[in-house]
Amino acid sequence: MAWLRRNVVVILGLLVLGYILLPNIVVMVFSFNKPTGRYNYEWNHFSLDAWLDPCGSPGMCEALGLSIWVAVVASLVSTVIGTMAAFALGRYRFRGRASTNLLVFLPMATPEVVMGSSLLTLFVAMGMQSGQTTILIAHILFTLSFVVTTVKARVASLDPALEQAAADLYATPSQAFWKVTFPLVAPGIGAGALLAFALSFDDYIVTNFNAGATTVTFPMYVWGAAQRGTPVQINVIGTVMFLGAVGIVGIAQAIGARKRKAD
């Protein structure tokens, strides 16, 4: 009983973690399924077919390629301009700073369906053709605020004495920035970029409003598949992305741990 009292938070935590991971496990298991009909919802029997032919579902890999391209470009642009803004907001005091902070916060407080539809009305009003450009514009917009917020927190937590110490040790302002400030803010910039990539890669709602009829991103492809029949290949992609993310972070952790040990 005392043991239970002490460990109740551990047990609950593990159960909740199981809840978070359960769908991923199901996705993984069903990537080895050979479904009987068009929908991959019922277990039939084990098969490697989908893994051996990941692009076997027509149009899926094109959609995946487009999503990766959009996510790379959008996260790159929003990381650059978001980082610049984060520096301005994190270390300068100027009139209008509070309203700028609010302006950065608002897109995060706007439901995707509102943001998607308002962009659509703008593009319609401007007579702009929906397609890759409009998707990019939208993705840069909704990832931007997350980058600014993430990087700004890092900039604000930086001890101003560090940059002063650099100046005191004969570094010019630009040297102080590149040798001290930037390396210290870099993890925040990396986190912001990763978040932007993930948000962009995963977005369906905003994209669906601004993609037009012929441009199909991976989430749009999955959505379409859910209406017409789900190919096993989407489970393969889902599994690869999940294991890839866990693997990359795991390797980075292991390297970091070894480096710390070596020191």
Place this chain on the structure above:
Amino acid sequence: MSETATRKASGELRLVELVRTYDEFVAVDGIDLDVPAGSFFALLGPSGCGKTTTLRMVAGLETPTAGRIFLGPNDITNTRAHQRRVNTVFQSYALFPHLNIIDNVGFGLRQLKVDNWKPKAMAALELVKLADRAKQKPRQLSGGMQQRVALARAIVNEPEVLLLDEPLGALDLQLRREMQIELKRIQSEVGITFIHVTHDQEEAMTMADTIAVMRAGRIEQLGAPSDLYDRPATPFVANFLGQSNLLPFAIDGQTGGLVKALSHGHTFLVRPDQLPSGVLEGLQLGIRPEKLRLVSSSDRTLTNRMDGVVSDVSFTGVATTYLVRMPWDQEITVTQPNDGSNRARLGEQVTLGWDPHHSFVVGAS
């Protein structure tokens, strides 16, 4: 002249009419100061007295509102931090967390494009006895070690002036004592002018050869530690450096080469050379607690005497401190060394005596 001597000679710092204001607030209110080359100089004062602002102006991290700063013969008022041969040991140490210890120490040398920076940085680490930690990151070191790294990182550049901003503030008492001695040793070894900002009077007195006591943006008094302690010029200095019992008095003639001071119905004798010239109003007689003696009422060796009742006794081992309530309700602090001197109990009627040579006089606040 040798190379070191040249550097020493130019390590003289001169502040002229230095002022720094923030909007309405005057942080530094016209400071004139000469710091001779090679000295260990302390700026002492309570927080908010402008000592750190003064230091930051010397470092180039703050711009003076008015006044000039000279380093040796050069006016450096308008040069920027990275152009000044001045280095700072920051209060928070400000070690670069992403660089290891040797890279932290070598940072300035590499900026200055010094050839062969690594052996020099190692030598500086050896000076602070941390050569074996060169490859570690700052967060792996204790506070005291970080403090020494910050010191090594500053002195390795052989600056003309080294600024220390409350460098021992974050350390515990034991470590602080050790570092005080260590800093003093390093200063005499490298011969650089040290300017040390602190609010700790004991720290300032232990290390510095000259102390400037600051208050509200101005320098209240300047001098050697023993001068400031034995002859404080103002009530503020008298109480900021150690503790003082102050008795207001009026001059009441002379006797036997000494001045008669009338205070609370008592006549005390004061040396005339202690009276501030020209000031006749608001004079106060100051006696340090350890200069007072508990004497028997029949003992006439000490001419200055007053009676009171012991209202508090605290024993600290090396000494006993008494609070003695005077008939005019003032509590006088008396410290008696634990060397067989007279003792008293709580509530006991006692007589306090002191030698006229052991008191001082301050003007009005």
Place this chain on the structure above:
Amino acid sequence: MAFAVPSRGARRTAKARRGFATPLILLAPALLWLIVFFIVPTISLASQSLQTGDIDNGYVLTWHFQNYADALSRYWSQFARSFGYAAIATIGTLILGYPLAWFIAHRSGRFKTMLLVLVVAPFFTNFLIRTLAWLIILTDSGPVTAFFRATGLTNLLQAVGLTDNNSLLFSHFAVISGLIYNFLPFMVLPLYSSIERLDLRLVDAAGDLYANGWNKFWKVIWPLSLPGVVSGTLLTFIPASGDYINSKLLGNTQTVMIGQVIDSQFLRVLNYPLAAALSFILMISIIVLVGAYVRAAGTEELV
């Protein structure tokens, strides 16, 4: 916007020298983006919501406030349902997220980073794929439904009206579970960062001062974790109230959320003014709710 006066502070002098233009230059691209693609579209949306006309003959701004009345009278139940679902889902993520965040922060030892990665990693599998997986998990013939039936939980859920037909899928329950699942990491991460910073000695101190288990939580732990609770609930509530993926994939005609209506009015019915009015009502309601909530929680500095 003017950028003239930098305020007081230690950093001031080093920066002020470079002139007041620096922050403006740094901000310019992001500001431009936010103004052109967020402020302008929002105004355009507002204007659209007051127009009349149709897709073939074009729309004219006629200040037709009737659009709002129509939107509210026809879809008030979807609005109410969306905010209700979002509120329940937010409370659900908070209840589930708190023990997990505490476990990771204080009880996971050297597995801390790994567990954090496992919380975030599902993001990298498309959320639609993961939501579709719930179709498999909650299916009538699956073990979860069997367990719910065996323990009588199905009857309980049915009694409170969250499910029907003795099954779990395509019900209020399924939609809310999907929302909780999808937004749980958004709750866990901010909670984690608040709870991790919490000094456990304070809890001991509370115990020393005669607080019982409940009071330790309620008087010490909870107030100190409030910043994480506030940002976690916002990060959950806002997107959940606009979401319609869960209701569309896991729900039925009785679970339609407002996002679904906006989506179909814009993209299928092509009634732009009505759709814009719906969007605008949703946005304003959220801003009002969030504003009131933030004020009540007493944390003004959120971002």
